[in-house]
Each structure stands twice: as C-alpha cells, then as structure tokens.
Amino acid sequence: MAQAASSQQVALSMADFERARRIIKERAGINLQASKQSMVQGRLARVLRDHHLADYGALLDAVQQPQSPLWQPFVNALTTNLTSFFREAYHFPMLADFLKAHQGPVRIWCSAASTGEEPWSIAMTAQETLGAHASVKIFASDIDTDVLRTAQAGVYPVASDKGLDEARRRRWFLKGSGQNAGLMRVRPELVRMVEFGQINLVHDALRFPQPFDVVFCRNVMIYFDTPTQREVLQRIHTCMRPGGLLFAGHSENFSAHGDLFALKGKTVYERLPDRTAKGAV
Numbered sequence: 001m002a003q004a005a006s007s008q009q010v011a012l013s014m015a016d017f018e019r020a021r022r023i024i025k026e027r028a029g030i031n032l033q034a035s036k037q038s039m040v041q042g043r044l045a046r047v048l049r050d051h052h053l054a055d056y057g058a059l060l061d062a063v064q065q066p067q068s069p070l071w072q073p074f075v076n077a078l079t080t081n082l083t084s085f086f087r088e089a090y091h092f093p094m095l096a097d098f099l100k101a102h103q104g105p106v107r108i109w110c111s112a113a114s115t116g117e118e119p120w121s122i123a124m125t126a127q128e129t130l131g132a133h134a135s136v137k138i139f140a141s142d143i144d145t146d147v148l149r150t151a152q153a154g155v156y157p158v159a160s161d162k163g164l165d166e167a168r169r170r171r172w173f174l175k176g177s178g179q180n181a182g183l184m185r186v187r188p189e190l191v192r193m194v195e196f197g198q199i200n201l202v203h204d205a206l207r208f209p210q211p212f213d214v215v216f217c218r219n220v221m222i223y224f225d226t227p228t229q230r231e232v233l234q235r236i237h238t239c240m241r242p243g244g245l246l247f248a249g250h251s252e253n254f255s256a257h258g259d260l261f262a263l264k265g266k267t268v269y270e271r272l273p274d275r276t277a278k279g280a281v
C-alpha cells in the first residue's frame with residue numbers, strides 16, 4: 001500500500017502539472033494557465049492528504065481510470081468558486097423587467113451556481129418583483145459537488161452577506177442563535193423555488209423537460225478556451241426558448257456568436273431563433 005506522503009514535502013513536477021492541465025481541460029473545459037503550477041500544487045495537496053496518496057502521479061493515474069472516485073475531489077479542488085449575493089448587481093433589474101413582461105411561468109437555469117449566492121439572489125429578485133406566488137422555478141447547477149452542498153444547505157455566515165443590504169438580510173434569511181449564532185439560513189419561501197443538480201456544462205447531456213426562459217452562465221466561460229465557449233453556447237442555445245435571456249459575466253463577450261445570441265444590454269444576450277428550423281439566412 002502506498003505510503004501517504006506529507007503533502008508539504010511533495011512537489012508537483014512540470015510533467016504532472018501538464019498532465020493535470022490536460023485532464024481538467026479535456027473533461028471539464030477548464031483551461032489552467034501555465035503560470036498556475038504552485039496554485040495547482042497547493043490545491044491538489046489537500047486531495048493527496050485526504051485520500052492518503054503518496055504523490056501527484058498516483059492521484060493522476062487514479063483520476064484517469066474510468067469512473068474514478070478521485071475524479072470528483074480532483075475537479076472540486078481545481079475549480080474557482082468566487083461568488084457573492086447580487087454580484088454584478090446591474091443584471092438583477094434587467095431580470096426583474098423580464099419577469100414583469102413575461103406571461104406565465106418562468107424557468108431559469110443558473111448554470112455555474114457555485115455556493116448558491118447567485119441562485120438565491122435570482123429567487124429574491126423573482127419574489128420581490130412578482131410577489132410570494134411568483135411562478136418562477138430555478139434550476140441551479142455546478143460541476144463541483146462541494147459548492148453544490150453549500151448552495152443547497154443555504155446557510156451562510158452573516159459576515160459574508162456583503163452583497164445584501166440589511167433589509168434583504170432580514171426579509172430573506174433567518175438569523176441563527178445559540179450554536180448557530182453568526183449564521184443565517186435562506187427562508188423556506190425561497191427554498192421551494194430552487195432545485196439543485198450537478199451538471200458539467202462541457203460534457204453532460206442537457207436534457208430538460210422544457211426550455212429555459214432565462215439562463216445565468218456568469219464567470220465560468222472565462223475558464224474555457226474559445227472553441228469550448230462556442231460549444232457551450234451552442235449547448236445552452238438548445239436548452240432555451242427564442243427570446244429568452246442569457247446573462248454572462250462582466251468580462252465575457254459573446255458577440256462573435258451573433259448567430260446564436262444578440263446583445264441586449266450590459267453582458268446580457270437574447271437567444272435567437274434556430275436558423276435551420278426556418279431555413280432562414
């Protein structure tokens with residue numbers, strides 16, 4: 001049995017770093033820059049320690065096996081999950097306007113939901129705009145199962161509520177007491193609006209019962225190269241109804257894909273009709 005090494009002492013060789021880069025790019029689309037070797041070493045060191053592995057080579061050998069139980073810890077370690085409530089706040093009034101104008105139930109996919117602040121912000125916006133009986137369903141997904149657990153639990157340190165004003169914190173969260181002091185929990189009226197699931201945007205089959213009216217895909221495409229971005233946009237396009245809105249991150253620009261999406265506002269795009277379906281231009 002391999003002797004677990006103290007991960008502090010194990011260096012990630014250039015060859016293993018390149019291997020890790022290749023695997024995560026092929027399977028999750030994530031394009032780790034060549035300058036990130038020490039970051040990757042630090043993140044994977046935790047996986048070595050938690051799984052009692054001797055070195056990075058052993059981890060990478062295991063991850064390359066089909067159905068490896070180490071794949072998920074590997075990908076969880078290599079994702080970057082920075083997020084906050086009402087991040088890129090200018091998007092939420094646009095979402096509210098869309099909801100007001102839309103007739104009937106609305107289906108929203110939050111496709112890189114991280115620890116949940118984004119889908120909960122969408123749910124708050126829906127109820128603040130349409131009231132308690134808002135017919136809005138949100139599906140929140142991510143590739144990373146650790147962040148999804150946090151998202152689904154809906155419990156956050158009160159100190160992390162930087163994107164929330166006090167009125168929203170009081171209206172939408174229950175403040176913990178006793179051993180939960182310092183924590184806040186999302187109120188049940190938001191919980192019932194959101195479902196969670198794991199989806200790899202690059203490879204998983206995207207089978208949904210109905211098309212989405214709105215998709216949030218913010219601050220994840222920056223990790224993908226241009227051909228992968230195009231593939232993911234095509235995949236998202238197939239899951240949306242024409243006229244629906246795609247919200248992108250502040251540094252993501254999809255104007256090269258004007259056959260699929262048209263710019264509607266600051267990093268917000270409208271899903272265009274299928275060209276082939278109508279035999280149009």
Ligand SMILES: C[S@@+](CC[C@H](N)C(=O)[O-])C[C@H]1O[C@@H](n2cnc3c(N)ncnc32)[C@H](O)[C@@H]1O
Nearest residue numbers: 028079082083112114143144200201218219220
């Ligand atoms: C920087 S966070 C952005 C979170 C949120 N959308 C926001 O803008 O605040 C990027 C998220 O994308 C997820 N991610 C990375 N690659 C992915 C993939 N191939 N499929 C689905 N999610 C992915 C990561 O796990 C991470 O939680």
